[in-house]
Amino acid sequence: MKSPAHILRRLWQRAAERRRIARFNKALRHLHGPKTPEIPADEVLAIVLVRNGNYYMDAFFDYYRALGIKHFAFIDNGSTDDTIERLRREPGVILDQCALPLAGYEDLLRAYPAQTYGQNRWCLYIDMDEVFDFEGRARIGLTGLVSYLEGQGATAMVAQMLEMFPKAPLSAVADFSYAHALDEFTYFDISRLDRFDYHSVEIPFAALLEGNTISNASLQFMFGGVRGKAFGENCCLTKHPLVFNGPEVAPGLHPHLSAGVRCADITGVIKHYKFAGDMAARDAASLLSGDLAHGEDAARTAVLSQTPDVTLFSLEARRWNRVELLIRAGFALGSDQYTAYLEQHHS
Numbered sequence: 001m002k003s004p005a006h007i008l009r010r011l012w013q014r015a016a017e018r019r020r021i022a023r024f025n026k027a028l029r030h031l032h033g034p035k036t037p038e039i040p041a042d043e044v045l046a047i048v049l050v051r052n053g054n055y056y057m058d059a060f061f062d063y064y065r066a067l068g069i070k071h072f073a074f075i076d077n078g079s080t081d082d083t084i085e086r087l088r089r090e091p092g093v094i095l096d097q098c099a100l101p102l103a104g105y106e107d108l109l110r111a112y113p114a115q116t117y118g119q120n121r122w123c124l125y126i127d128m129d130e131v132f133d134f135e136g137r138a139r140i141g142l143t144g145l146v147s148y149l150e151g152q153g154a155t156a157m158v159a160q161m162l163e164m165f166p167k168a169p170l171s172a173v174a175d176f177s178y179a180h181a182l183d184e185f186t187y188f189d190i191s192r193l194d195r196f197d198y199h200s201v202e203i204p205f206a207a208l209l210e211g212n213t214i215s216n217a218s219l220q221f222m223f224g225g226v227r228g229k230a231f232g233e234n235c236c237l238t239k240h241p242l243v244f245n246g247p248e249v250a251p252g253l254h255p256h257l258s259a260g261v262r263c264a265d266i267t268g269v270i271k272h273y274k275f276a277g278d279m280a281a282r283d284a285a286s287l288l289s290g291d292l293a294h295g296e297d298a299a300r301t302a303v304l305s306q307t308p309d310v311t312l313f314s315l316e317a318r319r320w321n322r323v324e325l326l327i328r329a330g331f332a333l334g335s336d337q338y339t340a341y342l343e344q345h346h347s
Helices: 002-027 054-067 083-088 102-117 137-153 179-184 225-231 279-289 296-306 323-329 336-345
Strands: 029-032 044-050 069-077 091-097 124-125 130-133 157-165 193-197 220-224 238-244 249-255 255-258 262-272
Touching: 002 102, 029 083, 029 336, 044 102, 044 157, 054 069, 054 083, 054 137, 054 179, 069 083, 069 102, 083 091, 083 336, 102 249, 124 249, 130 238, 137 262, 137 336, 157 225, 220 225, 220 238, 238 255, 238 262, 262 323
Parallel strands: 044 069, 044 124, 069 091, 157 262
Antiparallel strands: 029 091, 124 238, 130 262, 157 238, 193 220, 249 255
């Protein structure tokens, strides 16, 4: 039997959660696009949480439209550049805004577009500095990938984040445009990774993964990478970017995952360009705002203050080629079934 203190604590937590949701709903604004968009059942909705995303805009849309995305649901978290104006001019864009701090509302910010516009649809969670890729992309495209996932009965695909960086010191490339950075940031470093089984209790948010199922026992969560090596960050490198938002799924509960999903037997790769542009200035701004729950920005700022010309390049760096080589390296996962699918249906 639960104690009175436990019952009171649960009641207080529920009341606090109702107040949090009410604050979010009050702060939410619909800025652009249809409130009931007509998104065909066989198309993928891109969901993007953005703040001051103008720097990435052109190259971002070029890549994801080429991938086959026609519908984008952005939720703005208080941009002060011309992100809003730019997004209003882009076709296929829905735009909402909520400027409440990420630290207390990120789950609601990420879940809202999926629950409002992406019910019973495949949703691709991406940030503007991320490039989602997968084995066979050039041959089968996103449509072919989704067809494979549906044939498996999967409702999510995991991807591992690959931090991309240049050979030069970061300070030397701070003024590069995003398109220029995509061309020049051709290296990655996976020499130091902390790996955990998907359902390991050592994962900080293991409780959120309990209801998820996997079809490949080799599926792992990874932490650290080159950011851990250079800045001491214990950053999570694993995400569930592609999710079918069906009745059993709770999308965007955490920046890196959704709950109630059945994970596919393959993983993708997210090339992450966090160090494109003036990262030091962005970190300083986020520290000043004080609205992030983690200490990663502070860790990077501390290192940069001591070593302004820090470089991520070393003898352990590798040059990007294609996803298939990362499967051979054990960073991403392939499967015999997927290989057969590629050969049989898309030769």
